[in-house]
Amino acid sequence: MPPPNVEGLKAVASNVVSPQGRDISICNYCASDDEKMWSEGETSYATGFTALQLSCDAYQKMLDRGWRRSGTYCYKPELKHSCCPQYTIKLDGVEFKPTKSQRKVVKRWTRFVVDGDGTRPPASPTSISPNEPQFSLVSSIHEPETGWNTGQTSHKFEVTLQPMSYTAEKYALYENYQVNAHQDSHNMPYLFYRFLVESPLLGEPIPYPSPPPPHLPTHYGSYHQLYRLDGRLIAFSVLDILPTSISSVYFMYDKKWANFSLGKLSVLREAALVKEIHDAGVPDMRSVFLGFYVHSNHKMRSKGAYSPSYLLDPEEYSWHPFQDCVGLLNRHRYACFSKPQHSLDGPAGPHEEGIPVIPDDVLDDTRFAQTKEGGEVQVIPVKESDYWMDEMYMRPAMLTVMDSLGMELAKEVVFY
Numbered sequence: 001m002p003p004p005n006v007e008g009l010k011a012v013a014s015n016v017v018s019p020q021g022r023d024i025s026i027c028n029y030c031a032s033d034d035e036k037m038w039s040e041g042e043t044s045y046a047t048g049f050t051a052l053q054l055s056c057d058a059y060q061k062m063l064d065r066g067w068r069r070s071g072t073y074c075y076k077p078e079l080k081h082s083c084c085p086q087y088t089i090k091l092d093g094v095e096f097k098p099t100k101s102q103r104k105v106v107k108r109w110t111r112f113v114v115d116g117d118g119t120r121p122p123a124s125p126t127s128i129s130p131n132e133p134q135f136s137l138v139s140s141i142h143e144p145e146t147g148w149n150t151g152q153t154s155h156k157f158e159v160t161l162q163p164m165s166y167t168a169e170k171y172a173l174y175e176n177y178q179v180n181a182h183q184d185s186h187n188m189p190y191l192f193y194r195f196l197v198e199s200p201l202l203g204e205p206i207p208y209p210s211p212p213p214p215h216l217p218t219h220y221g222s223y224h225q226l227y228r229l230d231g232r233l234i235a236f237s238v239l240d241i242l243p244t245s246i247s248s249v250y251f252m253y254d255k256k257w258a259n260f261s262l263g264k265l266s267v268l269r270e271a272a273l274v275k276e277i278h279d280a281g282v283p284d285m286r287s288v289f290l291g292f293y294v295h296s297n298h299k300m301r302s303k304g305a306y307s308p309s310y311l312l313d314p315e316e317y318s319w320h321p322f323q324d325c326v327g328l329l330n331r332h333r334y335a336c337f338s339k340p341q342h343s344l345d346g347p348a349g350p351h352e353e354g355i356p357v358i359p360d361d362v363l364d365d366t367r368f369a370q371t372k373e374g375g376e377v378q379v380i381p382v383k384e385s386d387y388w389m390d391e392m393y394m395r396p397a398m399l400t401v402m403d404s405l406g407m408e409l410a411k412e413v414v415f416y
C-alpha cells in the first residue's frame with residue numbers, strides 16, 4: 001500500500017479517522033489507590049480511533065456520547081466492563097454558583113497578587129462574610145489580572161489564550177508537574193507534544209453577533225491558556241473551545257504554587273470563560289466538561305464539588321443532575337441513571353461483547369478514503385474497502401467505532 005496522502009485525505013471531509021477498535025489497558029484508577037490491583041491486572045476497555053481531523057461540531061457530539069481525546073487519539077471507555085467506570089461530567093457554567101470555599105480560592109489568589117509578599121497563603125479569617133451581597137465570578141476572576149486591575153499590584157499576573165504550540169518553557173513546567181503530582185518520570189518532549197500539543201480539531205469562527213471583548217477567543221478549537229506571574233509561566237491549561245462547551249483537557253502548575261489551589265482556580269476560570277462567551281451573544285455556550293468522573297477514586301471526587309453539574313448516562317446519553325446519581329454510584333459498581341435496573345454489581349467481568357450490528361442503510365452511507373499509487377485519494381463505500389475485507393481485525397474495528405459514535409455521527413466520518 002502506498003503511504004497515506006495526508007493533505008489529500010484532509011481535503012476529503014471534515015472528519016477523517018483511522019479506526020483502532022477495542023483497546024484493553026490496565027486501569028489507572030485502581031493502580032493509584034491500591035498497588036495490589038496492579039498485579040491482579042484489573043483491566044479497562046475503550047473504543048478508539050486516531051483522528052486526522054475533526055470538526056468542532058462533531059467533537060462536541062462525541063463528548064456528548066462519552067468520548068474524549070488525548071492528542072489526536074479519541075476514545076470512549078466502556079463503562080459496563082470497567083472496574084472503575086468513567087462517567088462524563090459537565091458543569092453548567094452559566095448557572096454555576098461557587099461555594100464559599102470556591103470563592104475563597106479566588107479571593108486568596110487576588111489578595112496575594114494585589115498585596116502579597118511571598119508564597120505563603122494568608123491564614124483565615126478571610127474577608128468573606130456569610131451574607132456577602134453579590135459575588136460576580138467573572139469580575140472576581142479577572143480582578144488580579146494586569147490590565148484589568150488599574151491600581152498598583154504587588155505582582156504582575158497575566159492570563160492569555162493562545163493556539164497550541166510546543167515551547168521549552170511549557171515542556172519544563174509539564175515535566176515538573178508530572179514528577180511532582182504524578183511521580184511520573186517517563187517524560188519526553190515528543191510525548192508531551194503528542195498528548196498536549198497535537199489536536200485534530202479544525203478552528204471555526206465563533207458566531208458572535210458583534211465583535212466580542214478582545215480577551216475572548218474568536219474561533220472554536222484547541223488552545224493553551226497560560227498563567228504568568230511576574231513574567232514566569234506558573235501554570236497552563238489545554239482547552240478545547242467547542243459549540244456548546246469548553247472541554248478541559250489538562251491542567252498543570254508549578255508545585256511552588258500548590259497552596260493556592262490553582263487546579264480549582266482553573267475550573268472557576270473556565271466556568272467564567274463559558275459565561276463570558278455565552279453573554280457575548282453565543283447562547284449555546286453553556287458548559288465546562290471536566291473530563292471523567294470516577295466515583296471509586298477519591299482524588300476524582302472533587303469534580304463533583306461544582307454545582308450544578310451533570311453526569312452522562314452510559315446507555316441513553318441523557319444528562320442527570322450529579323446529586324441524583326450519587327445514590328446509585330454508592331450502591332453499584334456500574335450505575336445506569338436512565339434505567340437504574342441496568343446497574344451492575346460485582347467485579348468487572350471478562351469482556352464478552354460481540355461485534356456490533358450496524359444497519360445496512362448506515363453502512364451504505366459510510367465512506368472510506370484510500371490513497372492510490374501515485375498519491376491520489378479516492379473515496380469509496382466502506383464495504384468496498386480493504387478494511388472491510390479484513391474480517392478478523394479491521395472490519396470489527398470499524399463496526400465498533402461506528403457503534404460507539406452512534407448512527408448519526410458514524411455517517412459524518414470518513415475512515416482511512
Ligand SMILES: [Zn+2]
Pocket residue numbers: 027028029030031042082083084
Ligand atoms: Zn479500576
